Amino acid sequence: MKHTDIVKVLKDRELVGKDITVCGWVRTSRDSKNMAFLELNDGTSLKHLQIVIDKNEMSDIAEYMRLGTSLKVEGTLVDSVVAKDSVELNAKAITVLGVCPPDYPLQKKRHTLEYLRTIPALRVRTNTFNAVFRVRSVLSAAIHEYFQKNNYVYVNTPIITASDSEGAGEMFRVTTIGFSKDYKSEEEYDAADFFRRRAALSVSGQLEGEVAAMALGKIYTFGPSFRAEKSNTQRHVAEFWHVEPEVAFAELPDIIEMAEDMIKYIIKAVLERCPDEMQFFDKHFENGLIEKLKTVSSHNFAVMTYTEAVEILMKNEDKFQNKVKWGDDLMTEHERFISEEICKKPVFLTNYPKDIKAFYMKQNPDGKTVAATDLLVPGVGEIIGCSEREADLDKLLNAMEIRGMKIEDYNDYLSLRKYGSVPHSGFGLGLERMIMYVTGIENIRDVILYPRTVGTIS
């Protein structure tokens, strides 16, 4: 059906005075004696287009007025009589594309986010979700743009991976067998499975990302990752989208510089390209949001060592549910205190104790810490986990042995250190947490089309 996107109708001054066709769903309607007014939305913009009906020229308009009905409207686009800098469409012909019965679950009243989660197919039609998913899209596109501009190669690391013991308890298994009594042992079961060995959903593309970076120099992944964690919080889901750049020849300060630059770039992109959506979030979800993001994207992030942070936290220990001492992993309350109360802006916490971090992180000369950093942001906590990788084969093998890892499962990965090893660094950004930060939406379930959490799948 030939028609014009409403986003274009609202912006393109050249259409004013012209006859055009639009399609969309009725969002609100208002009837008066001689005139009727509809707000039509086709999903391409947060703002609706006002349709003006002259009742003297059109009868039987009742069916057009029902919320949720889909219409095709032909008419003349004119400047709005009442609203400044706005257009409206004087209807000449209206066709009903699809009726909408009165039990439509989205009525004019404001619905809670909790209620909307129960109608996933329809909640996308609300202003909130229209805005969330447009911001999500623009943020994702800006991430691609940033890396493409800077000579990074987009790489798709495998989603199905050969499972290993490391953290296997938190991984989803992938199988074509499932429930079966036909096998005597786990080994027999695995050998009969699709891949003839145990397979799982990837929790991170990092190791394969390193493979690609040791050949293509600068790469990034952008795809789904999975955690079979049973924690039911506002910040955790079983399936999330993960951005993982990996950069050959980059040391920790280099990757921190890039991460900050990227975060600022994507925030600016959203502010520029989604002005209506950002005003909506500022008004309805987080007062001062736009000002916060403008400040963040134009000032340096803080950098603080883990050791300094722990000293501060110990001095303020009465403020926390959980006490902390050097060597402990920080909890969300600690991370938020550091970024919100102490730094009052995003902060890179650096040089964590090696025992609470992963085997692949570069060991610092002090023998106690690794060249790792987490980016903590006010309101959300950690959004980036970052490190320089251990490039020295012997040190890496040592870290793996201490953790009791099966070296032979990593021959492919270890060949990177054997043949022309180079300093390199990378990080992981959780897309959904970034969306929460830029929209002020507090529950991760409300930034995902179909969120997956323990016991919940629809």
Next chain:
Amino acid sequence: MKHTDIVKVLKDRELVGKDITVCGWVRTSRDSKNMAFLELNDGTSLKHLQIVIDKNEMSDIAEYMRLGTSLKVEGTLVDSVVAKDSVELNAKAITVLGVCPPDYPLQKKRHTLEYLRTIPALRVRTNTFNAVFRVRSVLSAAIHEYFQKNNYVYVNTPIITASDSEGAGEMFRVTTIGFSKDYKSEEEYDAADFFRRRAALSVSGQLEGEVAAMALGKIYTFGPSFRAEKSNTQRHVAEFWHVEPEVAFAELPDIIEMAEDMIKYIIKAVLERCPDEMQFFDKHFENGLIEKLKTVSSHNFAVMTYTEAVEILMKNEDKFQNKVKWGDDLMTEHERFISEEICKKPVFLTNYPKDIKAFYMKQNPDGKTVAATDLLVPGVGEIIGCSEREADLDKLLNAMEIRGMKIEDYNDYLSLRKYGSVPHSGFGLGLERMIMYVTGIENIRDVILYPRTVGTIS
């Protein structure tokens, strides 16, 4: 480490005459009496940078000469003495970042693609895979660009889905239980699992994409899809990347127009942005490739009905291993004959028999066919499967009942037809098949970093 990407060094005329630092791996080396030459590659370009060493000024150069060694080189960039339009770096100081022992599996000789599949972590360092993965990245970025420019919203549909009977045999199960003797029945097993019911990896994001399009108007997905097919061919993998646009208010001719426009856009993007890579493929993998793509991207695609195609195929039945009659699904040999021998270009085959197509496709007035089309391209076969979706609730329910589907599992999806249904259409593009088409690479395993096929996972 502060250094300049080699892609920039090769292109930016402002660097000529300046002192710069580059990093990379030694790809070839050549020693003569007074001079030595290295070709250095840092992955940011297919072309190498020539490093020139004056042996009178540098001794002990043997360690720099070994293939695969990683180096940091400081020097002065100058115009090449011998090669036109080329630069080289006169080395002043060289640092070895990582040695490379003589058992390096990538030697100077040409390796077969089969051999290279056995060393996935290292094959990315060859020219072929450098070029493949750069084209893959540029193609992916161009796909995002095309849709973003045209007001589409990028949507991430769920990877883990509630499994249903339809085609379940070809789906991977997702479980946190796996092998277990603790459950009496499949029902008990499923109820104890992470999601408290059976879950599987998505084969397509279409149904959820329709949900998003019925609210956001124009959307596209771009993410992994999974098929647990045991077919071991050059064109099938268990995990592939899938682009699935879905467009509200679009009928079949509209979506065909968009699909053709998108394919041409992304082909042009690759030709423009990857000239070195495309020359490489033209020379080593498919003679005439660039000319073919230029022609395809500047001429109309063919459109032919399934019925016409079957008539042609029946007249040529001696040319095929498998005979075909009206109502049969076409096989790759038939699809390739139509696009390669008859049309000699990409062709949209339209209006397939309804019995061989999916329940959600719009039923044509003839009662026998559906408004579906496949895009068949020479050399590859089907790369796009497309259809207008059935917007009429009763017709859709009827198609589901005929197929014995459980209606109650689709309530969420069916609500789209109940409340303000609209004509809409969409398609699925297999990214890897598109890459094969634009590179001339014949085995899908060679366009994926870690391909997943039956019995193979590394």
